[in-house]
Amino acid sequence: MDAQKIMIVDDDPHICEIVQVYCDREGFISACGRSGTEAMALLRTFEPDLIVLDVLLANENGIDWCKQARHFTDAPIIFVSSQDEDEIKISALTYGGDDYVTKPFSPGVLMAKIKAHLRRVSAGRKEQLLELPGITLDYYAQSVSMGSTAVFLSKKEFSLLSYMAQNVNRVIGVDTLFQIIWGMESLEDTRTVAVHISNLRKKIESDPANPERIITVRGSGYMLVADN
Structure with missing residues (x-):
């Protein structure tokens, strides 16, 4: 230890x-x-x-x-x-x-x-960790660890990533993400999802312009990819 x-x-x-x-x-x-x-x-x-x-x-x-x-x-x-x-x-x-x-x-x-x-x-x-290959979500610190590197996220970024991690390797629609993370009463619109996804990629992707972890599925939404 x-x-x-x-x-x-x-x-x-x-x-x-x-x-x-x-x-x-x-x-x-x-x-x-x-x-x-x-x-x-x-x-x-x-x-x-x-x-x-x-x-x-x-x-x-x-x-x-x-x-x-x-x-x-x-x-x-x-x-x-x-x-x-x-x-x-x-x-x-x-x-x-x-x-x-x-x-x-x-x-x-x-x-x-x-x-x-x-x-x-x-x-x-241990109860507050969600571990996926190459990436660990820490619910206590609201952070992501990639190897020995800790990445601190905003609350909305962490909520987005957390929901996607709980549905790993599944496509999640933009409307679904917006309703779950921002709620129906939000004054924002669904375009904010793309902004936050972009910010997330800058923090967890080695090449944000060519993402390998959070991929866009055209016409459907986004998917967090984790190899088995």
């Missing part, structure tokens, strides 16, 4: 060092972002399994960073902060946080919380 990855977002080098030392002891791979900008770039490349995030970053707000990060990851986020006010805790947990630890904290307690959240995520993983 690959080592799980912990990302620390904190402008205090001492905190980063302490948490990383304890992560190493537990067999985790760790990385630290010292600013919101640095951490956001690291988020895309490091792809953490869990994030430890300071509420107060230098000239930045950790809660705002969390809200932005939630567009790219569903990894558990544990806030750490010297602020103990209920309003801040509520805000942190409302806008994407999973836990809140007040500074000064025991590194051992933080590690116990990290492991508890990772166990919770892992326990539901």
Whole structure:
């Protein structure tokens, strides 16, 4: 099993060092972002399994960073902060946080919380995966894995791909896709299906102009192809 990855977002080098030392002891791979900008770039490349995030970053707000990060990851986020006010805790947990630890904290307690959240995520993983040859849908992360590469999708893109994956190697009409994903009350029209299919192909096809996974069946609709 690959080592799980912990990302620390904190402008205090001492905190980063302490948490990383304890992560190493537990067999985790760790990385630290010292600013919101640095951490956001690291988020895309490091792809953490869990994030430890300071509420107060230098000239930045950790809660705002969390809200932005939630567009790219569903990894558990544990806030750490010297602020103990209920309003801040509520805000942190409302806008994407999973836990809140007040500074000064025991590194051992933080590690116990990290492991508890990772166990919770892992326990539901198998039930939330749909595996096809060469492609795996993760219902928890709303993402697709192609080999070791994770691809994050919009909600509509994931819903489209998910429905097609549940009907793999079957042609699905455009009207059917539109009604199921957008609903009869939508102000959109069926042309939006083609737009989202095009966006999906850009993310999961090696050559979007000549798709091999999501093919167009002229006059009928689309089909997700998976070899047996």
